[in-house]
Amino acid sequence: MDKIRALRYFKRVVELSSFTAVAEELHVPASSISRRVKDLEHSLGVELLQRSTRQVKVTELGKLYYSMVSKAIRQLEQADELVSQTFEAPSGLIRISCLPTYGEQHLTPLLEQFAEQYPNIVFDLSYNDDLSQLGKDPIDIAIRGGIVPDEHVIAKRLSDNEFTLVATPQFIDKLDYGLPLNKSAIESIATLQYRGPRGVIEWYILNDEHWEPLKLTPKVISNNGKALTAAALNHRGMFCVPSWSICNYLDTGELVQVPCEGKVSVSPGGDLGVFLLYERTKYQIPKIKLCVDFIYENLNGR
Structure with missing residues (x-):
């Protein structure tokens, strides 16, 4: 046997x-x-x-x-x-799990550059928000958003993951509430909410230095960031989203920040970031080390 x-x-x-x-x-x-x-x-x-x-x-x-x-x-x-x-050109499979929108915007084009330098590397890419566990699941490298990961892995911060409340100017113009919006107004207005692996993501508002949960009125709930962005662009509601994921729409003015009396976020006071995760032992493998270093050098601060 x-x-x-x-x-x-x-x-x-x-x-x-x-x-x-x-x-x-x-x-x-x-x-x-x-x-x-x-x-x-x-x-x-x-x-x-x-x-x-x-x-x-x-x-x-x-x-x-x-x-x-x-x-x-x-x-x-x-x-x-x-x-x-040790004595060969890097080759073989590298398994990467990444936030969908972040992966599409940043990781995919970057890995194309890496593949040009190391053509014998094969990538197995999973773009999802699954709570995968390095060491247990067949993943070599992960990119996750949220607070500092509580895992027995190396976590390098790539960027802040600051959330902002956005909508189209047309949607804001039709609101029956004065600006900036208070807690009660936000709870009465149509919202677009993201559903993660553990359920629908809640929102919080900073009120007098205290974070308070918001009882929202969802118009659309989805586990797909593109679908929620499309709904926002179609004037369906307000969307609390990482700034980096919709920066193009903010630049063009298609989406704008919604003025509120307090900061709105999906994490009450948490230090939100985008993190590059990998196991210390796997970092000793040349192809993993090359890929980790390449990703960090090119995405750090973006």
């Missing part, structure tokens, strides 16, 4: 809770993955997974075994990459 391969299959089955999902990810028949995991269980003399037609559950022994082998597998993979690339 190829135990290393069986261990890798077992690790991903635990993480995805599905033989089929692992098969699709690795382009291997699900029956082959199931057979190798079964062989692993037979060699250990224990049941690691409980199988049914609907789901895969990890046994208590399986959870213990996973916690011990997953770290070892990561270290083995990193050792393989480190040694294989």
Whole structure:
């Protein structure tokens, strides 16, 4: 039995809770993955997974075994990459997860430049807001927005992630409220709200040095920043958004900041930023180090 391969299959089955999902990810028949995991269980003399037609559950022994082998597998993979690339031109796969709008505006064109210098690098890009965990999910580099990440990873700040309340001049002109808007007025006006991995993102207003939650009147809710921007441009409502994501529309005057009596944000007092995240151990791999340094040097301060 190829135990290393069986261990890798077992690790991903635990993480995805599905033989089929692992098969699709690795382009291997699900029956082959199931057979190798079964062989692993037979060699250990224990049941690691409980199988049914609907789901895969990890046994208590399986959870213990996973916690011990997953770290070892990561270290083995990193050792393989480190040694294989020490005396060779960087090549192979780099998996990056990034904020959708930030990725489209900043990361995609930058990686095209990187690819010209290192044509043997292949990028696997995921543009989403998923709360992916480096070290557990198959991700080498992540770019996330919010407060300083509370993860056991290196976090380099690329830029501020300052939020601003915007709308079209036409929408503001039709408001029945005087400017600047107070808390009550904001709560009565149509808003466009973003839905993140944990639910609809709340807004807060700074009132007498205290952040107060806003009970909003949403007109559109979406997990897609482009859709919300389009709705704002169509005069559907107000949108609390990172300034960098709509700077072009602010420059043209298609969107303008909405005057308010207090600052409006999605984080009550948090130090918001855009962060480049990676694991310290993976930074030793030449291709990862090159990519991390390239991204930071070109996006720091943007």
